[in-house]
Amino acid sequence: MVMILITETTALEAFCARQSTAPYITVDTEFLREKTYWPELCLVQVGGPDEAVAIDALAPGIDLAPLMALMQNPDVLKVFHAARQDIEIFHHLSGQVPTPLFDTQIAAMVCGFGDSVSYETLAGKLAGARIDKSSRFTDWTHRPLTEKQLLYALADVTHLRVVYEKLAAALEKSGRTPWLADEMAILNDPGTYLVAPVDAWKRLKTRGGNRRFMAILKELAAWREAAAQKRDIPRSRILKDEAILEIAANAPQTIDDLARVRALGRSVAEGRLGNEILEATTRGIANQNQAGNEEDQRAEMPPGLGPLVDLLRVLLKLRCEENEVAQKLVANAADLEQIAATDDAEVQALTGWRYDIFGKDALALKHGKLGLTAHGKKILVVEL
Numbered sequence: 001m002v003m004i005l006i007t008e009t010t011a012l013e014a015f016c017a018r019q020s021t022a023p024y025i026t027v028d029t030e031f032l033r034e035k036t037y038w039p040e041l042c043l044v045q046v047g048g049p050d051e052a053v054a055i056d057a058l059a060p061g062i063d064l065a066p067l068m069a070l071m072q073n074p075d076v077l078k079v080f081h082a083a084r085q086d087i088e089i090f091h092h093l094s095g096q097v098p099t100p101l102f103d104t105q106i107a108a109m110v111c112g113f114g115d116s117v118s119y120e121t122l123a124g125k126l127a128g129a130r131i132d133k134s135s136r137f138t139d140w141t142h143r144p145l146t147e148k149q150l151l152y153a154l155a156d157v158t159h160l161r162v163v164y165e166k167l168a169a170a171l172e173k174s175g176r177t178p179w180l181a182d183e184m185a186i187l188n189d190p191g192t193y194l195v196a197p198v199d200a201w202k203r204l205k206t207r208g209g210n211r212r213f214m215a216i217l218k219e220l221a222a223w224r225e226a227a228a229q230k231r232d233i234p235r236s237r238i239l240k241d242e243a244i245l246e247i248a249a250n251a252p253q254t255i256d257d258l259a260r261v262r263a264l265g266r267s268v269a270e271g272r273l274g275n276e277i278l279e280a281t282t283r284g285i286a287n288q289n290q291a292g293n294e295e296d297q298r299a300e301m302p303p304g305l306g307p308l309v310d311l312l313r314v315l316l317k318l319r320c321e322e323n324e325v326a327q328k329l330v331a332n333a334a335d336l337e338q339i340a341a342t343d344d345a346e347v348q349a350l351t352g353w354r355y356d357i358f359g360k361d362a363l364a365l366k367h368g369k370l371g372l373t374a375h376g377k378k379i380l381v382v383e384l
Contacts, residue, residue, distance in 0.1 A: 004051070005150060007059035009066070016066040019048045024077035024102070025070070026160040029086045030140040030153055037228045037235070039089050042140035046070075047157035054153050058141065064093065071098035079164045081105050081119045081156070083187055091193040099188065104160065106183045107167040110176050112324030119156065119163075127162035131155055179353055183329065200225035204241055209248070216284030217248040223280040239264075239277070251281060305340040312336045312362055314372060318379050319358045330354050340366065 006012050019025050026047035031039040044055040044067060055067060071078060071090055080086050083103045090098050108117045113125075123129040135152035171177045186192055201214075201221035209217075221244060228235045243263035252258040258278060259269035268274055313336055320327045331339075331349035338345035339362050350359040361381065364370040371382045 004053045005145065006053050006055045007062060009061070009063040012055060012062065012064070013066045015053055016070040019046070019070055019076065020073055022048050022076055024079050024164065026079045026157040026164065027086065028080065028153070028156040028160070029089055031089060032140060033234070035233070037232045038092055039085065040141070041089050041093065043145070043153055045153050045157045047161055052154050052158050054150055056145070058143065068094045072096060074099060077102055079104065079160060081122070081160060081163070084192070087187060088193045091190060097188055097190055097193070101184060101187055102164065103184065103187060104163050104167055106180055107171060109326035109329050110179045111167055111170050113326070115326045115328040119160070122163045123159040126166045127159040129155070129159040131159070182348060195225060197222040197225040204244065206245060212251060212285060212288045213248045215288040216251055216281050217244060219280040219284035219287070220244045220247060220277065223276060227276070238273070247277065247281060248284070251285060252278065302341055305337065308340045308366065309336050311365060311372060312340060314379060315362060315365055315381070316358055318381065319361065323357050325357070330358050339363070
């Protein structure tokens with residue numbers, strides 16, 4: 001296998017032309033985003049059938065158009081591991097999601113490797129490879145790149161070929177290839193990689209509050225998101241989460257009020273950002289009585305359902321272990337709460353293959369048709 005660092009457009013064009021007839025390619029990226037809102041692409045690794053290359057995205061004058069065209073070739077499957085951040089980069093640069101896609105982390109979850117299995121684990125178990133991760137936190141913007149950096153980077157696509165082939169074969173043998181469809185649909189949706197400022201408040205960890213609190217929270221989060229995108233700097237450089245929560249709770253009306261926010265400080269309050277923060281706060285206060293604010297607040301579980309949710313959680317773990325599939329793919333905590341609250345919950349666990357292995361038994365347990373008991377170290381499901 002030949003390993004090459006590509007720094008010129010002509011070499012990239014030739015490589016992409018050779019891969020245009022490959023059944024699949026493996027792809028990974030190295031990027032930084034500590035100082036930016038959008039990921040700064042530094043290196044792209046691509047593994048073809050007979051060669052693996054690292055493409056220097058920071059090389060002077062290089063045009064990544066041939067790579068972007070390869071990412072859109074419908075005849076070449078693009079194989080990633082834990083693809084979301086990588087795909088976000090391609091979508092940001094080209095406006096398109098690479099297609100078609102295969103995520104080995106998701107496939108591994110279907111094949112019984114547990115929730116969010118690491119690449120190192122899969123490479124070790126399926127390819128017999130040992131991955132040296134000592135270069136994980138290296139500075140990928142520094143040039144020239146060292147041989148150690150390149151070997152580390154290329155290992156993320158060379159062993160991925162074996163991982164993909166074995167997972168694909170296992171899925172085909174078990175008939176579980178369709179089980180990936182829902183998760184892959186999320187990765188294929190361009191909306192997955194677009195953070196609309198109006199929805200930015202959903203990222204904040206809060207259990208909700210009164211109308212005024214939520215209205216201000218939403219306005220501040222939307223303002224911060226738009227400001228971070230426009231300036232291409234991290235959200236926290238604009239305003240930290242704790243500052244948003246404190247401002248939403250206290251609704252400052254003046255610069256002096258704003259300067260008292262512990263997570264902010266007078267220097268920020270008296271600057272341009274201070275005026276923008278007060279404007280967003282004022283908009284929130286004005287919108288607090290608009291219809292829908294209460295509906296948008298995160299619903300809390302109805303009282304008395306805690307024990308039932310605990311039983312459903314045990315059943316979920318049991319059924320997932322029996323079927324060798326990750327719990328994360330079947331249902332999460334919010335899904336279990338919704339199932340406990342209503343038989344008509346709009347959750348994936350009550351549809352398709354998830355219903356067959358868990359959902360139908362969850363409803364039966366809820367209505368007293370099934371029970372759980374222990375026999376030694378085992379949990380058993382019994383019909384009642």
